[in-house]
Amino acid sequence: MNRIVVADDDAGIARILSDRLRDAGHEVDVARDGVEALRMAEGADLLLLDLEMPRMDGLTVLDSLRSLPAAPLVIVITAHGDMAKAVRAMRAGAYDFIAKPFDSTTIQLVVRRALETRRLKAHVHSLRSELGRKHLWVRGSDPAMARIADTVERVAPSNATVLLLGETGTGKEVIARALHFQSNRGDQPFLAVNCALLKGELLESELFGHEKGAFTGADRARTGRVETARGGTLFLDEIGEMSPPLQAKLLRLLQEKEYERLGSDRTLKADVRVIAATHRDLGAAIREGSFREDLYYRLKVISIRIPPLRERAGDILPLAEWLLEQHAAEAGRTIPKLTEEVRQAVLRYGWPGNVRELSNVMQRCALLAGDTVSLFDLSEELVGGAFSDATPVTSTEELFELPYNEAVAAARRLILQRALERSGGHQTRAAEQLGVTQPYLSRLAKQLGLRRDEP
């Protein structure tokens, strides 16, 4: 259903137009002047706009619409023979015009063409933004991810519901997009809904839409994501947070392909593929009674578990380098190189926030590092791992017995320890002797668990 605003101060014309459009199955709001037209226009699909109106004339309305993020297409209504005004309106951004007096066939034709254009524009827009992200699944040599890629390839073309499991930030949405783009729905919309962000009726309305007045604050009807994603894929993130009553409605959507808008008895047919994701243990949620078992079994027919980043050794460095490159390009900076000790620290770290955390770290490096990323561009937690297990040595000879990376860490420890001994534990003096800054030395000392500065 499309929402059309008819803006005309002539009540007779407004009634004729709105009756015709309602008969054709559209939802219609009527505005009596330009100010009202502008207020109602946001989020509408189409605005039929008379140019001569009180409070704000049609050309000013057209001009103001440019600043709206979701402006409708505009068909202007002009007086018979006033071609000059119609031309000005088209120059100001109107899509088409109809001259009074008009017959119902002309209205229907012009409106139908405008709505088709609107639909195609929205489609092109969604394709463009999706295409931009299409190739974002970066993989290294990790065998578990290679198996997942295989599964994605096999499962994508079917219409099957897929459940993605994995810690936060592991790339569940990235894989959901890969499934969508490798399916025959790939040129239709991909819409993501985070079920943890909206509660109760708001989430239900987001998914299924609502009728005007369905709940407090529902001052106009709204199309749900299930309808907007028609022909495409709906990605339901954090499915474990969905309330049991809504879970029942989702189960019906998956099984019967049917749903109702909130506040309506009319059953609608759905055509979406659902991909769901969660970082929660749904088995435990079932035992607690917060997740429906039947929905769980319906969802998990095909489930893909994405391992945490720390278990994907072959993925860490390729992802780090790719993310660093992306963030540097975004910031218009040259790509810094990762030193060997940074690579080791990155490989050793546990990445509790997974790829999202890696991305944040690489963004920081892209913004703050010079030509190379050194350990001191990384956070203490990250660097900590690089030193905490450094083998304590007491002489330079012992260093030569160690593998390269361990020897470097141990040498660092030894140099610092000696400098602190010489300065009597005074960090500022030790830093001066070594030709480094005090904060630098202080961080190192902390990571190595060496003595703190004396008062």
Ligand SMILES: Nc1ncnc2c1ncn2[C@@H]1O[C@H](COP(=O)(O)OP(=O)(O)OP(=O)(O)O)[C@@H](O)[C@H]1O
């Ligand atoms: N393999 C990958 N290639 C490229 N980027 C990735 C990859 N995996 C994750 N990312 C990036 O890491 C971030 C987190 O990924 P995503 O949102 O897919 O994780 P998620 O598992 O859905 O997280 P959450 O459970 O918190 O919603 C995103 O910016 C995403 O682009």
